[in-house]
Amino acid sequence: MKISEYLLSCQLKMVRLRKKKLLPGQMSDVGAFLFVCFMIPFTFLWEIFFITPELYKEGGEMWYLHVVLGTIMLVNIAGNFLGLWLVDTSTRHIVVPSKKIGENWHYCASCEAVAPPRSWHCNVCNTCILKREHHCMFAGYCVGHYNHRYFLLFLAWLWVGVLYCIYFNTTYLWNMEGVFSFYAVLKFIFPLIMIMTGVDMSTAQVAIFFWSVHVAAFLLVSVLLVYHIHLIYHGKTTFESNRRIANYDLGWKQNFIEVLGKSWKLALIWPFGKSKLPHNGVDWDTEATWKLEAPKNR
Ligand SMILES: [Zn+2]
Numbered sequence: 001m002k003i004s005e006y007l008l009s010c011q012l013k014m015v016r017l018r019k020k021k022l023l024p025g026q027m028s029d030v031g032a033f034l035f036v037c038f039m040i041p042f043t044f045l046w047e048i049f050f051i052t053p054e055l056y057k058e059g060g061e062m063w064y065l066h067v068v069l070g071t072i073m074l075v076n077i078a079g080n081f082l083g084l085w086l087v088d089t090s091t092r093h094i095v096v097p098s099k100k101i102g103e104n105w106h107y108c109a110s111c112e113a114v115a116p117p118r119s120w121h122c123n124v125c126n127t128c129i130l131k132r133e134h135h136c137m138f139a140g141y142c143v144g145h146y147n148h149r150y151f152l153l154f155l156a157w158l159w160v161g162v163l164y165c166i167y168f169n170t171t172y173l174w175n176m177e178g179v180f181s182f183y184a185v186l187k188f189i190f191p192l193i194m195i196m197t198g199v200d201m202s203t204a205q206v207a208i209f210f211w212s213v214h215v216a217a218f219l220l221v222s223v224l225l226v227y228h229i230h231l232i233y234h235g236k237t238t239f240e241s242n243r244r245i246a247n248y249d250l251g252w253k254q255n256f257i258e259v260l261g262k263s264w265k266l267a268l269i270w271p272f273g274k275s276k277l278p279h280n281g282v283d284w285d286t287e288a289t290w291k292l293e294a295p296k297n298r
């Protein structure tokens with residue numbers, strides 16, 4: 001039996017969820033994690049119940065349209081974040097007889113176990129991660145083979161959602177009288193200080209604070225999204241890119257399917273939809289073997 005058939009037959013048949021140590025183990029991760037958990041629902045409520053009723057007639061067609069669009073974004077952002085946070089992508093469940101171990105496997109001294117190609121140890125998660133991308137501070141967990149899809153689509157939907165919020169918040173502030181004065185410039189530069197010190201605790205100041213958070217988030221998410229799309233396009237992880245490992249570039253279309261799965265169209269719009277990954281995270285095709293394998297996979 002080939003190693004791929006063996007592994008597929010006995011394990012990793014479905015998405016496995018983490019059950020232990022779900023909360024981030026590092027203090028910096030806790031802060032980032034709580035920020036995301038608070039900001040996503042709070043932003044949604046703020047935009048739906050405060051900003052949009054100021055811009056559109058509540059209960060009118062346009063208001064309902066934005067509520068529906070906002071809900072679609074919320075479901076995709078939150079759903080993909082849950083996938084990123086909860087889907088197990090560690091090597092813990094992999095049991096392979098020693099004779100099956102191929103040449104690209106390596107021994108991990110921390111796990112006291114062998115690890116398959118592309119997987120690397122994370123000191124924060126304290127385990128080896130399949131096709132380790134990087135440790136994500138917002139989820140407090142590593143991005144790897146099985147949650148890469150959720151990470152990428154979390155970023156993509158967050159980008160859309162943040163841009164949408166910036167449009168609303170800018171329109172709201174633009175319509176407000178007296179926002180654009182010298183004093184107001186200070187409010188834009190130090191929005192949180194204004195609220196914390198009690199200098200200005202008006203709803204306008206909270207709106208300015210949200211506007212600033214969204215603009216900062218937009219810049220950060222844009223950079224991350226471009227960076228990761230570029231990596232996936234070339235079939236690399238951050239680790240492989242830094243070490244100039246380029247064995248796994250199967251062509252840009254296949255590289256995206258390797259992350260999003262075979263039902264990628266469903267994955268794009270529905271985070272809870274099943275999208276089977278072409279590889280199991282253990283047994284990999286390289287550029288050379290893919291040329292032989294590809295006709296069978298089409
Ligand atoms: Zn390890």
Ligand SMILES: [Zn+2]
Pocket residue numbers: 122123124125126134135136140141142143
């Ligand atoms: Zn990690």
